Amino acid sequence: MTDFQTFLESTLPTQQSSIQSYELDSHKVWLKKASERHGLWLYTPLKWLAKIFNLGSITPVPNQGGATAIECEFSRIQQLNALGVSTPNVLAVSKKGILLEDVGAQRHSQVDQLDQKIASLKDHPEVQFELFNQAIQSIRNIHQQEGYLSEAFARNILVDEQNQFTFIDFETDPKDVLSLHDCFVRDWLLFIFSTAYHFEFEQLEQASKLLYQALVDEPQVYKDICKVGKRLNWVLHFNVSKVGNDGKRIQKCVLFLRYLKDQALNSSH
Numbered sequence: 001m002t003d004f005q006t007f008l009e010s011t012l013p014t015q016q017s018s019i020q021s022y023e024l025d026s027h028k029v030w031l032k033k034a035s036e037r038h039g040l041w042l043y044t045p046l047k048w049l050a051k052i053f054n055l056g057s058i059t060p061v062p063n064q065g066g067a068t069a070i071e072c073e074f075s076r077i078q079q080l081n082a083l084g085v086s087t088p089n090v091l092a093v094s095k096k097g098i099l100l101e102d103v104g105a106q107r108h109s110q111v112d113q114l115d116q117k118i119a120s121l122k123d124h125p126e127v128q129f130e131l132f133n134q135a136i137q138s139i140r141n142i143h144q145q146e147g148y149l150s151e152a153f154a155r156n157i158l159v160d161e162q163n164q165f166t167f168i169d170f171e172t173d174p175k176d177v178l179s180l181h182d183c184f185v186r187d188w189l190l191f192i193f194s195t196a197y198h199f200e201f202e203q204l205e206q207a208s209k210l211l212y213q214a215l216v217d218e219p220q221v222y223k224d225i226c227k228v229g230k231r232l233n234w235v236l237h238f239n240v241s242k243v244g245n246d247g248k249r250i251q252k253c254v255l256f257l258r259y260l261k262d263q264a265l266n267s268s269h
Helices: 004-011 040-053 066-082 103-107 114-120 125-144 180-198 201-215 219-231 233-237 244-268
Strands: 019-024 027-033 090-094 097-101 157-159 165-167
Touching: 004 019, 004 027, 004 090, 004 097, 027 103, 066 090, 066 097, 097 103, 103 165, 114 125, 114 157, 114 180, 125 157, 125 165, 125 180, 125 201, 180 201, 180 219, 180 244, 201 219, 201 244, 219 233, 219 244, 233 244
Parallel strands: none
Antiparallel strands: 019 027, 027 097, 090 097, 157 165
């Protein structure tokens, strides 16, 4: 039996990168090391946009780095575990690092990042939509228990062979700077931004319908997500072929938001 605490404390001083995987007794683990806080200047443009557009949900959530980020990761994992949400198992923790069980080993299954999995299903749209819908329901279940994620990008949502979801990356706590309501809105915006790109333009309307159906009971959250889309509508006036991949990603996201807004009009007719 490996003494995880001893391994953590003896390995931290020599580990170069902020996160690295190891095999312990043929068991894969990840060691996250306390690293420097992220430069606050990175957050300035977003902060500025949030103020101009009066959109609380896009206020940036700074990563404080160091012991604070490690402590945050540990405490957020505990919070979500208490709600029955699947997160990586914590094997050991100190002020300087945290040792996590590999999610594939934990679930005894091959796991993929949700964005990669959605992209890999592009020739099987029905399966793709089903997976997307299951991910939406999984986030909705967290919100219904007054839980929220930290960085709800699809790359931080791992999916196993049974389409069970595990959430990772909790170095930030959005509730430090946002209301619970804005935490919900932010989760959905990050989720949309990181998944819409993997659908074809003509699939976006159907994808948005799945999210609309999940938000019927959350009218204010729905309204605030649509408000962000409305403020970003000008992006659609650019020529798609000239904006490159990043531009296309943003356009698909804004188009998804426009379709999401239209769903309410369609359902009232």
